[in-house]
Amino acid sequence: MQVYKVGGAVRDRLLGLPVTDVDRVVVGASTEEMLAKGFRPVGADFPVFLHPKTGEEYALARTERKSGRGYGGFTFYASPEVTLEEDLIRRDLTINAMAEDDQLNLTDPYHGQRDLEARILRHVSPAFAEDPLRVLRVARFAARYAGLGFTVADETMDLMRQLSESGELQALTAERSWKEISRALMEDHPQVFIQVLRDCGALRELMPEVDALFGVPQPETHHPEIDTGLHTLSVLEQSALLKQPLTVRWACLLHDLGKGLTPEEEWPRHIAHEHTGLELIKAVNERFKVPKDCQELALLVGQYHTHGHRALELKASTLLELLQSFDIYRRPQRFEEFIAACEMDARGRKGLEQRSYPQADYLRGAAKAAREVAVQPLLELGFKGSELGEALKRERLKALKAYKEAATA
Known part of the structure; x- marks a missing residue:
């Protein structure tokens, strides 16, 4: 039985950022072994356990297979035979598909560290296109790390376009969509979230009302930027710069x-x-x-x-x-x-960002x-x-x- 930190905890440590959430994956263990060690089961869809003393989450290494539409359309398989590499390949981005043990030894089969250094958001495998929620997640990561110079890889953007055109985004539940949207709006660059969704065609599917604003002109005397869509992005940008709450950002x-x-x-x-x-x-x-x-x-x-x-x-x-x-x-x-x-x-508004109000x-x-x-x-x-x-x-x-x-x- 081996325990690894995975995902965001590894990514943010390597970026020199504060680590807030720690996900752990357990390789080489069965449900019975976890229960025997006093772990408490909490996962309905796949085996997740709470540590008997710390209460932290530990998930058994697992594989997944597409079995239906949408975010929930997957069948999971967990067993002691599932390797760390098999668990990591089902993740969305290479920078989220790294693991480390207690001695900080890095396992990086899909070159996440290389993409971190290149500031690239790149999908791990073609299975990325099986989960429509990942379109929103990638756009959210783009908003989070835009200040560090991260951009979405061209081939990943191509897959996001395919997902947007497939109709799969319509299978997302309102709750899951809002969770991603609300988190993205609270990032440092929420305007990047909207721009990435627009670039891959997802904004037209999810919020056609917002997408329709791009290309619509406004009077230049009041709006030097002219385009209503660009104005909306600028308003969002200002709301983040001035640390506004979610209510204000959504209204913006x-x-x-x-x-x-x-x-x-x-x-x-x-x-x-x-x-x-x-x-x-x-x-x-x-x-x-x-x-x-x-x-x-x-x-x-x-x-x-x-x-x-x-x-x-x-x-x-x-x-x-x-x-x-x-x-x-x-x-x-x-x-x-x-x-x-x-x-x-x-x-x-272009050029008026510092004007008093x-x-x-x-x-x-x-x-x-x-x-x-x-x-x-x-x-x-x-x-x-x-x-x-x-x-x-x-x-x-x-x-x-x-x-x-x-x-x-």
Whole structure:
């Protein structure tokens, strides 16, 4: 029985990066032997065990065979006869197909270390094309390691194109897709994830609404980069540079979907794109069963981001409606995330990445002015029920008028 560290733990150690997750594979052992040593079984699809003292995962070396469509369409076989090399060949990329023992002796049958040094993401074997999830995984690794200069090997990109054209991506579950998408969006270069998916044709299959933005022009006076798809990538890039949470990054990706519906004869203007995009945002949210907080913010940013940009021009009554839409009294954080998404949108323009965004502080001040309107004096005056709501609204509007007058004087 031999135990090896495999996958990301080996890869990141060789790259000089922090090692967070450690996967271990056990060669030469049976399920019975693992149980006899006190390991606890947890794997339903293949033999994975928890160490009796540390609780860390240990998986028996295994082979796999394609038996159906999609990520789950595989039959696994584990036995003491399965070699380390046989276990490693079923992995996705050469840089993930290395193993090391406790003395840091490296087993690298598929030249992962060479590809690490060459900064190449390359598939291990033709079996790569049997698992559609690997298209998303490779794009995610491209986003993670873009800052180190990694690119996808041409032959691997060819296999990803084949998978995209095969219809296999449609067999992915919403849960598995969202897990990869959400992890990729939180990488340092999420825009690379979207670009790689587009380059291999997967974006058209998974998010045609986003793919449709490429080649759609916008007015050069507001958008020097012109292309809506490139703008979306830039907005995502800014959201990562400024360490925004997943909710904001997801909203940044979807905020301009309505522009993909604008008839060509109306280009480069996109009248009412905020409203035409809402159904598209809903469709993408539902397709991937996106968490509620991400869904809600994406819809609100899609609908109101131009309000954010025009904040200093808005009438007090429109400003109040905006604040009410976000329920700033009970959910102040959501409005803060909206402001962040608007700022990322403004920064995601060629040559304007460092321009200040005074709308942010203006909107925060407006929210503060509205929140500071006290309810108690109105209760003491006898207002209650719907009358109290109307009175509160009048007082908040009065406060916003005073705020706007002072702030824009």
